[in-house]
Amino acid sequence: MNRPLLSVAVAALLAVGLVIALATRSADDPAPAAQVPPVAATPSADGLRTVSRATGIPRRALSAYVAAAQRVERDDPSCRIAWNTLAGIGSSESSHGSFAGSALDADGVAAPRILGVALDGTGGNRAIDDTDGGQLDGDTRWDRAVGPLQFIPTTWAQWGADGDGDGTADPHDIDDAALSAARYLCDAGGDLSDSYGWSRAVLTYNRSGSYARKVARTATEYAGAT
Numbered sequence: 517m518n519r520p521l522l523s524v525a526v527a528a529l530l531a532v533g534l535v536i537a538l539a540t541r542s543a544d545d546p547a548p549a550a551q552v553p554p555v556a557a558t559p560s561a562d563g564l565r566t567v568s569r570a571t572g573i574p575r576r577a578l579s580a581y582v583a584a585a586q587r588v589e590r591d592d593p594s595c596r597i598a599w600n601t602l603a604g605i606g607s608s609e610s611s612h613g614s615f616a617g618s619a620l621d622a623d624g625v626a627a628p629r630i631l632g633v634a635l636d637g638t639g640g641n642r643a644i645d646d647t648d649g650g651q652l653d654g655d656t657r658w659d660r661a662v663g664p665l666q667f668i669p670t671t672w673a674q675w676g677a678d679g680d681g682d683g684t685a686d687p688h689d690i691d692d693a694a695l696s697a698a699r700y701l702c703d704a705g706g707d708l709s710d711s712y713g714w715s716r717a718v719l720t721y722n723r724s725g726s727y728a729r730k731v732a733r734t735a736t737e738y739a740g741a742t
Contacts, residue, residue: 548711549718549725550732555709556600556739558582570741573603576620577612577664577690584679584694588702595702596709600742602694602701604735605721606664613664613690620664624680624690629654632661635668644668652687663687665697675700697721 559567559582568575578599585599606612610630613620618630636658637643644659648669653660661668667675667687676685679695686692701708705717718728 548715549728550711550715552709552711552714553598553600553604553732553735554739555596555598556735556742558586558599559742567742571603571738573607573738574612574614574620576622576624577606578603580624580679580690580694581606583691584698587679587695588698592699592702594707595698595705596707597698597702598708598735598739600735600738601708601714601718601731602698603738604731604733605697605718606690606694607734608722608727608731609666610664620690625686626664626688626690629688630663630666631655632666632668634658634660644670647673663693664690665693667693667696671700672696 559578564575564579564582567573568578571578573581581599581602584602585597588595588597603612610618610626613624613626613630615630618626618628620626631653633639633641634655634657635641635644646656647659650656652669652672653662659669662672663686665687672685672687675696676687677692677696677699678685679691679693680689684692685696687696701717701721704720705713705715707713708717714732715728718731719725722728
């Protein structure tokens with residue numbers, strides 16, 4: 517007589533547990549906006565030219581993405597960030613430092629500087645008053661995203677890194693920007709070999725599902741070309 521009631525009670529407890537588990541996961545790990553792209557093979561120094569031709573990524577930008585991924589792999593092997601993910605973001609943010617006629621020089625610095633729109637609260641953007649005195653973006657009224665990876669000054673102040681060892685951290689330098697972006701993504705996503713972690717990282721960079729899917733497609737294309 518008690519067994520059916522016990523079964524119902526157990527089922528109810530299991531159901532509650534499942535709901536709690538799902539609720540917890542949805543809070544910490546929302547459904548991935550995109551499947552994690554495959555990891556592209558890491559080109560050797562001699563192979564950069566070949567991969568650049570195959571992918572269409574300028575060699576100077578490609579070397580920065582590869583170096584940043586390798587640096588993070590040494591410093592934080594649990595992150596598992598791939599260079600083609602960085603390249604997917606670089607493509608979306610500035611066409612690898614070539615947006616609006618800009619180009620990377622031999623040192624990896626974009627010239628003319630790549631500046632985003634004034635973050636003045638229009639066009640769907642959040643208003644951000646100037647925080648850097650115009651030092652990075654030339655704007656003393658509003659902040660702007662800057663450089664090949666489009667960092668806003670407040671984010672750069674926290675994450676800016678010296679990727680090429682010249683003693684300065686410059687968001688307009690793709691070596692510095694790529695390493696900073698890699699560390700930022702790793703902090704946001706944890707394990708980027710997992711679709712949940714990868715999506716969480718990229719959505720932190722730009723909170724748009726369509727953006728994440730675009731980056732995933734581009735990174736997948738780069739992996740397929742190597």
